Amino acid sequence: MPDSNLPSDAESRNLVTADRLHSAAIHLLRRLRRVDEATGLSAPKLSALSVLVFGGPVSLGGLAAAEQVRPPTITRLVRELEAAGLVTRRRDKDDKRVVRLTATEAGRRLLQRGRGRRVRLLAAWLELLCDSERVTIDRAVGALERLLENARSETGSDPGDGGE
Amino acid sequence: MPDSNLPSDAESRNLVTADRLHSAAIHLLRRLRRVDEATGLSAPKLSALSVLVFGGPVSLGGLAAAEQVRPPTITRLVRELEAAGLVTRRRDKDDKRVVRLTATEAGRRLLQRGRGRRVRLLAAWLELLCDSERVTIDRAVGALERLLENARSETGSDPGDGGE
DNA sequence: TATATTTAGTTAGCGCACCTAACTAGTTTG
DNA sequence: CAAACTAGTTAGGTGCGCTAACTAAATATA
Numbered sequence: 309m310p311d312s313n314l315p316s317d318a319e320s321r322n323l324v325t326a327d328r329l330h331s332a333a334i335h336l337l338r339r340l341r342r343v344d345e346a347t348g349l350s351a352p353k354l355s356a357l358s359v360l361v362f363g364g365p366v367s368l369g370g371l372a373a374a375e376q377v378r379p380p381t382i383t384r385l386v387r388e389l390e391a392a393g394l395v396t397r398r399r400d401k402d403d404k405r406v407v408r409l410t411a412t413e414a415g416r417r418l419l420q421r422g423r424g425r426r427v428r429l430l431a432a433w434l435e436l437l438c439d440s441e442r443v444t445i446d447r448a449v450g451a452l453e454r455l456l457e458n459a460r461s462e463t464g465s466d467p468g469d470g471g472e
Numbered sequence: 473m474p475d476s477n478l479p480s481d482a483e484s485r486n487l488v489t490a491d492r493l494h495s496a497a498i499h500l501l502r503r504l505r506r507v508d509e510a511t512g513l514s515a516p517k518l519s520a521l522s523v524l525v526f527g528g529p530v531s532l533g534g535l536a537a538a539e540q541v542r543p544p545t546i547t548r549l550v551r552e553l554e555a556a557g558l559v560t561r562r563r564d565k566d567d568k569r570v571v572r573l574t575a576t577e578a579g580r581r582l583l584q585r586g587r588g589r590r591v592r593l594l595a596a597w598l599e600l601l602c603d604s605e606r607v608t609i610d611r612a613v614g615a616l617e618r619l620l621e622n623a624r625s626e627t628g629s630d631p632g633d634g635g636e
Numbered sequence: 637t638a639t640a641t642t643t644a645g646t647t648a649g650c651g652c653a654c655c656t657a658a659c660t661a662g663t664t665t666g
Numbered sequence: 667c668a669a670a671c672t673a674g675t676t677a678g679g680t681g682c683g684c685t686a687a688c689t690a691a692a693t694a695t696a
Contacts (some may be wrong), residue, residue, distance in 0.1 A: 367645095368644075379645060380647080382644075382645095383645065383646060383647085384646095387643040401655090404644095405643065406644065407645070448659080
C-alpha cells in the first residue's frame, strides 16, 4: 500500500500523478484565461491584484516574491494595474527606494467581480462533479498550497537524470 | 445553474475552492516551467508531444482540439517540434488536406526524460506531504480531468455579473 | 567626510505562447 | 463546373516571462 519504502512503486505512482497534475493545470488555466480576459484582467494581473487585496500593502519586491516572478515582470504588471487605477504606488518614507503598493477601492471591486465571473464558471463546472469529488479537490488544493509553500527551499535539489 | 442571486453556502464554498484552485494552478506551473525549460522543451510543447506519444497519430486539428488552442498555435508548435526531430508530418492519402502527426523515437525518448525530470521534482515535493494528501491529490486530478472533459460544452455560459 | 558596496526598482530588448484575420489548397455539393 | 466548406498556413498583434544594464537610495568602510 502507500509506503515510502519501496522506491519504484511509490515513485512511479508519483510520476503518473505529477504528470497528470501538470497536464490538468495547463488545461485548466487555458480554459480560465478566456474568462479572465473577458473581465478585462489577465490571470497574472488578477493573481497579483489578489495578493494586494488580501495581503495588504506590500513592496514591489515582496509582490514579486509572492508571485514568484522577477522584479521587471512585476514592474510592468504594476504599471498597467496602476494605469487602470487599480493600485497605488507610494515611496516609503523611511526607505525611499521602496515602493509600497496598495489596492484601490476600484481594484478591490474589480477583483471581486473578476473573481466572481471566473468562479461562477468554475463553480458551474464543479457542479458536474459529485460532492465527494468536490471535497477531494478542495482538500487537494489545500495540500498543494502547503506543498508550494514548503517546496520553496527545495527548488534547487536537482540530481542529474539517469540519462538513457 | 443552481438558482438566483443569493450566494448559498455551497456556492460560496465553490467560490473559494475555485479561487484557490486557480491560484494554485498558476503557481504550480510557474514553478514547473523552469524545470521544463531545463529539459529543452517548454510546457506547451511537452504537453503537445505527450498527446502524440500517448494518443497515437492524430491530425493537426485533432491536436489543436486536444490542447484546446487554435490551429495557428499548433502549427507553430509542431513546426518547432518537427525541426527538433521529435515529430513527423505526413499528408493523409485519402484526404490530402489533413496532416498526420506522429512522434518519432527521439520524441518519445525526450518526452520520457523531460517528464522524468519534472516528475522527479514534483515527486520530491509530494514527498513533503503525507500519504493521504497524495492520494487526495491523485483523486482530485482524476476529477479535474473528467471535469475539463465534460465542461467542454459549458464554456459559453457567461451571464453578466451582479455587481457587489 | 569621501568612497565603495549593497539593495530596490526601472528600462531595454529578447523569446515564447496565444490570438484573429486573411490566405491557399483540397473536398464536397448543387 | 462553380460554389461552399474544411484543413492547415502565413501575417501581424498582444501579453508574459526572462536577463543585462542602469539609476537612486541606503549602508558600510576607510
